[in-house]
Amino acid sequence: MRRKIIAGNWKMNLRFDEAKALASAIRDGESAYRHEVILCPSFPYLTSLAQVLAGSKISLGAQNCADRENGAFTGEVSASMLASVGIPYVIIGHSERRIYYHESHAVLKDKINIALANGLKPIFCCGETKEVRLSEQQANYVERQLEESLFHLSEDDILRVIIAYEPVWAIGTGLTATPEQAQEMHHFIRTRIAARYGRAIADQIIIQYGGSMKPDNAAELLSQPDVDGGLIGGASLKADDFKAIIAAV
Numbered sequence: 001m002r003r004k005i006i007a008g009n010w011k012m013n014l015r016f017d018e019a020k021a022l023a024s025a026i027r028d029g030e031s032a033y034r035h036e037v038i039l040c041p042s043f044p045y046l047t048s049l050a051q052v053l054a055g056s057k058i059s060l061g062a063q064n065c066a067d068r069e070n071g072a073f074t075g076e077v078s079a080s081m082l083a084s085v086g087i088p089y090v091i092i093g094h095s096e097r098r099i100y101y102h103e104s105h106a107v108l109k110d111k112i113n114i115a116l117a118n119g120l121k122p123i124f125c126c127g128e129t130k131e132v133r134l135s136e137q138q139a140n141y142v143e144r145q146l147e148e149s150l151f152h153l154s155e156d157d158i159l160r161v162i163i164a165y166e167p168v169w170a171i172g173t174g175l176t177a178t179p180e181q182a183q184e185m186h187h188f189i190r191t192r193i194a195a196r197y198g199r200a201i202a203d204q205i206i207i208q209y210g211g212s213m214k215p216d217n218a219a220e221l222l223s224q225p226d227v228d229g230g231l232i233g234g235a236s237l238k239a240d241d242f243k244a245i246i247a248a249v
């Protein structure tokens with residue numbers, strides 16, 4: 001049985017006092033959680049929130065890292081910096097990074113390599129746009145995202161990656177993939193991993209769903225056999241909603 005992991009992607013939200021209050025509220029409910037939890041706040045809050053969460057089982061992740069090691073890249077944050085302050089996870093390839101910051105398959109491949117080389121565990125996002133879904137090309141589209149940025153990895157390295165399937169048309173829109181649509185794509189992703197790395201590895205990889213997951217749809221989505229958790233945006237900013245998702249199923 002794969003474990004389920006619920007990650008909160010806070011995006012560019014919350015002031016520091018609000019972030020601390022949210023992290024401690026989530027920590028407070030910990031005994032009721034059925035799944036592993038990762039919180040992904042903005043960079044400036046990571047080390048302070050590590051103190052808020054010290055002694056709990058809740059982990060932290062960054063929302064991005066640079067595609068270069070270190071050096072003259074003003075404004076960037078490197079994977080080695082994140083590792084040096086003890087952050088275990090990093091989201092790579094979120095659709096907002098792909099769309100607004102034009103992060104290409106090649107850049108994301110570099111980020112994945114650098115994150116892994118520094119001992120971070122990437123949460124790699126993939127998922128089709130609305131136009132792609134309407135033309136029923138979602139399988140090809142997602143397969144290409146996996147092939148171009150992930151499938152060069154060794155067996156050991158792919159096992160350190162979490163994949164988040166996030167249909168772009170469902171992110172922040174209130175439109176959620178139906179449990180059947182999510183399961184179909186998660187199963188497809190696992191099948192492609194099996195074709196590349198073998199069934200034993202494919203069966204171990206965590207594939208999260210993201211896109212308007214909320215307390216009222218989480219249980220159904222998380223009950224699908226290939227849905228191993230969630231990457232939650234909007235609902236992760238409300239302690240009660242996020243806690244209800246972590247306590248689901």
Ligand code: PGA
Binds near residue numbers: 173235
């Ligand atoms: P959402 O965002 O839950 O607000 O749709 C998910 C995400 O972008 O990771």
